[in-house]
Amino acid sequence: MASLYNLWKSLINSLWRALGLEGKEGVLVVLGLDNAGKTTLLHRLRTGDVRSFPPTDRPHHHTESFECQGLKFQAWDLGGHEAVRHLWEDYVCESSAVLFVVDASDSDRLEEAGFELDALIGEKVVQDVPVAVLLNKCDLEEALSSAEICQRIQFDELQRMQGPDKLAIFRISVLRGEGYQAAFRWVANFL
Numbered sequence: 001m002a003s004l005y006n007l008w009k010s011l012i013n014s015l016w017r018a019l020g021l022e023g024k025e026g027v028l029v030v031l032g033l034d035n036a037g038k039t040t041l042l043h044r045l046r047t048g049d050v051r052s053f054p055p056t057d058r059p060h061h062h063t064e065s066f067e068c069q070g071l072k073f074q075a076w077d078l079g080g081h082e083a084v085r086h087l088w089e090d091y092v093c094e095s096s097a098v099l100f101v102v103d104a105s106d107s108d109r110l111e112e113a114g115f116e117l118d119a120l121i122g123e124k125v126v127q128d129v130p131v132a133v134l135l136n137k138c139d140l141e142e143a144l145s146s147a148e149i150c151q152r153i154q155f156d157e158l159q160r161m162q163g164p165d166k167l168a169i170f171r172i173s174v175l176r177g178e179g180y181q182a183a184f185r186w187v188a189n190f191l
């Protein structure tokens with residue numbers, strides 16, 4: 001299994017070298033409501049494993065480093081609890097893109113997620129920054145369709161504010177290791 005993974009990794013690296021994308025490095029900030037799966041995502045990217053974490057109550061003083069799609073990234077993992085959301089914009093200034101993680105299975109909190117995304121996009125510092133919205137936990141049966149989520153978070157309006165080329169949405173499952181690769185490919189266009 002490990003050797004298959006290494007083979008796949010070296011194939012991807014060769015492809016990115018051929019495309020002239022090797023050597024690029026991005027600094028990201030991972031935002032979203034508490035319990036969306038931000039820390040789980042970064043841990044998976046760094047180690048390939050999934051495990052559980054206590055809620056992130058304050059930002060780590062360092063970024064997590066990892067590779068995805070043959071590119072090097074550093075990412076800030078910020079907590080999503082209401083009390084720490086005011087810190088988000090300070091970290092956007094330091095970052096070349098935002099990953100905004102939404103729990104696609106938590107119907108009760110979609111409006112709250114949409115509200116926070118709207119507030120974030122309204123901030124001046126976010127104006128020219130690409131924002132990838134990651135609909136996580138799509139492995140769960142109760143995960144809502146992208147169309148329903150887009151309607152409930154008023155995605156069209158958010159895209160109008162941010163610009164259609166600077167806001168994109170992806171369905172992912174950190175648990176299954178699916179979907180986020182496309183988001184990293186999209187982010188790589190801006191590095």
Ligand SMILES: Nc1nc2c(ncn2[C@@H]2O[C@H](COP(=O)(O)OP(=O)(O)OP(=O)(O)O)[C@@H](O)[C@H]2O)c(=O)[nH]1
Binds near residue numbers: 172
């Ligand atoms: N089913 C499923 N559960 C997931 C997935 N990703 C994360 N989880 C679970 O979601 C819960 C919250 O994950 P965290 O990564 O701690 O969430 P967080 O966004 O870092 O939360 P805060 O640090 O409180 O802001 C944990 O129980 C994870 O195991 C996924 O893709 N599928």
Ligand SMILES: [Mg+2]
Binds near residue numbers: 054080
């Ligand atoms: Mg966390």
